[in-house]
Amino acid sequence: xxxxxxxxxxxxxxxKTSGDILPGLLLAGAIALVxxxxxxxxxxxxxxxxxxxxxxxxxAVGNDRFAAGIDFVATTVLRLGVxxxxxxxxxxxxxxLGVPTLVGVPMVVAGTIVIGxxxxxxxxxxxAFGVLAGGATAICGASAALAISAALPQNRNSERQVVFxxxxxxxxxxxxxxxxxxxxxxxxxxxxxxxxxxxxxxxDVAQVVGAGYAVSEQTGDLAVTTKLYRVALLVPCVALIAxxxxxxxxxxxxxxxxxxxxxxxxxxxxxxSSFGLSYGQPYISSVSGYFLVMAIVALGYKTSxxxxxxxxxxxxxxxxxxxxxxxxxxxxxxxYVS
Numbered sequence: 552x553x554x555x556x557x558x559x560x561x562x563x564x565x566x567k568t569s570g571d572i573l574p575g576l577l578l579a580g581a582i583a584l585v586x587x588x589x590x591x592x593x594x595x596x597x598x599x600x601x602x603x604x605x606x607x608x609x610x611a612v613g614n615d616r617f618a619a620g621i622d623f624v625a626t627t628v629l630r631l632g633v634x635x636x637x638x639x640x641x642x643x644x645x646x647x648l649g650v651p652t653l654v655g656v657p658m659v660v661a662g663t664i665v666i667g668x669x670x671x672x673x674x675x676x677x678x679a680f681g682v683l684a685g686g687a688t689a690i691c692g693a694s695a696a697l698a699i700s701a702a703l704p705q706n707r708n709s710e711r712q713v714v715f716x717x718x719x720x721x722x723x724x725x726x727x728x729x730x731x732x733x734x735x736x737x738x739x740x741x742x743x744x745x746x747x748x749x750x751x752x753x754x755d756v757a758q759v760v761g762a763g764y765a766v767s768e769q770t771g772d773l774a775v776t777t778k779l780y781r782v783a784l785l786v787p788c789v790a791l792i793a794x795x796x797x798x799x800x801x802x803x804x805x806x807x808x809x810x811x812x813x814x815x816x817x818x819x820x821x822x823x824s825s826f827g828l829s830y831g832q833p834y835i836s837s838v839s840g841y842f843l844v845m846a847i848v849a850l851g852y853k854t855s856x857x858x859x860x861x862x863x864x865x866x867x868x869x870x871x872x873x874x875x876x877x878x879x880x881x882x883x884x885x886x887y888v889s
Contacts, residue, residue: 575620579628579852582608583844596757598693598721601844602714605851617852625710625849626701632842633698634816636782638835642825645780652747652777655884659751660784663689663877670872674865679703682792684716684866688873691782692720692754694843698785701813702793712866714850719870724754727874728762735766742766744889746773751781752881754874783821786814 586600593600645653667685668678683703687696700713731753735745745766753759756778763774793814824832 571619572623573620575617575622575849576624576628577620578608578612578617579605579621579624579845579848582848583841586844586848587841596721596725596755597844598717598755598847601847602718602851605848605853608848609852621849621852624845625853628842628849629697629846630701630813631816632839632846633694633701633785634813635820635835635839635842636694636785637817637820638824638832638839640779640783640821640824642821644776645783648776648780649888651888652884653780655887656751656777656780657784659877659880659884660689660781660788662880663873664788666876667869667873670869674869676865676869679796680712680866681869683712684719684869684873686788686792687716687720688754688870688877689781690785690788691756691778692724692758693717693847694756694782695785695788696720697843697846698789698813699792702789702796704796710850710853715866716870717847717850719867720754723870723874724758727753727878728758728765731762732765740885741889742769743773744885746770747777747888748881748885749774750777751884752878753778756782786817786821790814 582604583601586597586604589595589600590597648656664682664685667688668681671677671681671684683696683699686699687693689695696713696716700709703709731749735748740748746763746769749759749762749770750773753762753774756775759774759778760771764771820835822828
């Protein structure tokens with residue numbers, strides 16, 4: 552009888568937890584759909600729309616009954632979305648880039664992150680912010696910022712720093728999408744060099760697509776493949792970050808796991824896709840993107856932009872400097888490969 556009562560208590564707790572989570576989960580999902588719809592017809596990056604709509608919804612609603620679900624989206628749904636990114640990548644696509652690119656891109660990524668940490672320490676922003684800003688710039692923009700933030704110790708500034716970095720890298724990536732094709736023509740780069748340059752230097756996948764195919768179909772294909780290789784580097788980078796910060800005491804207490812579970816999902820999907828075992832790959836990729844938009848809605852909902860502004864100009868300097876660093880390193884790689 553006692554065993555049955557214990558099971559019933561667990562069931563009631565689960566039911567109550569689900570009931571607490573559902574309103575915020577549905578709210579974030581609905582706002583993510585609205586942001587995706589607006590982006591389709593306005594051209595404004597969906598990540599920026601998601602942040603803004605989440606923030607405005609908090610002002611308009613301001614109801615605590617959404618808090619549990621919003622927290623769930625900002626943590627669990629975020630991690631699941633990052634893990635599902637693995638469905639976009641196959642080992643064959645990566646190997647087709649050739650040895651110089653396969654060796655050069657990780658060097659570009661590592662150099663950008665190391666310089667980001669150095670700049671952050673120099674400007675007194677701390678190691679964690681340097682890792683966050685450097686990783687977001689070096690790997691895949693907003694998605695990397697979300698993944699890296701999940702592996703870093705959390706404190707009272709963590710969420711506002713993530714939002715700041717997401718806004719910064721999205722803005723800089725959009726500027727790059729417009730300017731880099733013009734610059735590549737001025738430099739006289741061929742299709743191979745241009746594709747590698749765009750794929751190795753532009754922060755977000757969507758902007759890489761826009762820049763690459765604005766030049767030519769061949770450049771677009773090369774740019775996207777190079778970019779997806781950078782996305783694949785998210786796994787070793789986040790794993791290394793998790794190991795380096797394992798055991799670090801967060802301001803709110805607790806310890807981080809050495810290897811986040813969402814990285815195992817990511818690796819499993821890459822392997823499955825590479826061997827043709829991943830059914831519904833386009834759908835998984837779409838779900839991943841939708842989950843990440845939901846996570847950014849949740850971050851926007853939880854963020855005070857007034858508090859975020861207090862992060863200071865040094866953080867903006869770091870992001871701009873990082874963008875210039877990765878552009879310079881990518882140019883060197885592009886000239887070498889061509």
